[in-house]
Amino acid sequence: MSEPEGRLTPTSPAALTAAVVLGLVLGWLARPVTTAWLGSAPVVTWVQPALLALVALVVGVTARHTHVSLQQRREPMEPHRAVNRLAFGRASAYAGALVGAGYAGYALSWLGLSAELAGQRMLWSGLAALAGVAVVACGLALERACRVPEDDPDA
Template structure:
């Protein structure tokens, strides 16, 4: 499996930001109501980031410290989870940042609370992206000592 690429995460976040901002701006100017923002959003995204890190810790101990035992299939699934967290988090960063941008022009009453929620959820999603890249790094297996000299010379 190829590792998640930071440039692709950035691209996903920017496209998600642009699409959500344009769509929500057109939707609200056309009379539609904004999607509701709840305090559960930043809490849930942060909980997912914590779960990704928690899933990666046993793999880190196994790969880097040689402690514990982890099924290789579990390690591979953890690496896939980390990659999904990096890309999914980038998507969420764009979505919630786009909602925040739509709220900026007219900050009155409930919109201030919604802007705070959108901002906190954007930060939580950014932490999810970081968690994905950190756990992905933990899942890398270092090369064997035999592989250090590709020429095959022993001395």
């Protein structure tokens, strides 16, 4: 059975899973590839998890505002604005999955190594991965907030 014409389906779990797998592989490969090409691995500091947390905060606040406007107050929203927020939520979920998993893969690539900054890289990469999970959750929340109630005749 196909979806009615003009309706969008929610973010695909398969696509999110593919982004996570791709991110893990690319993150895990980052250390050996950059070490071979540049002679050293990238350093991860507090900036990366902080920026991802800021992105999660922006997406989360947008999701909350959208939810209150559309679901609780039932205020109308211009169609282009609703589509923009839906696209922003979906893109945030996919990007958060890819980037967060990339940092997780990078952290995993340091397990068992006694390199100079291995512990620091694992810590900050792990925190960035957690912030990436927050971006995914907030992106999915924003996408969900953009749903039009089933009983809306203008849907």
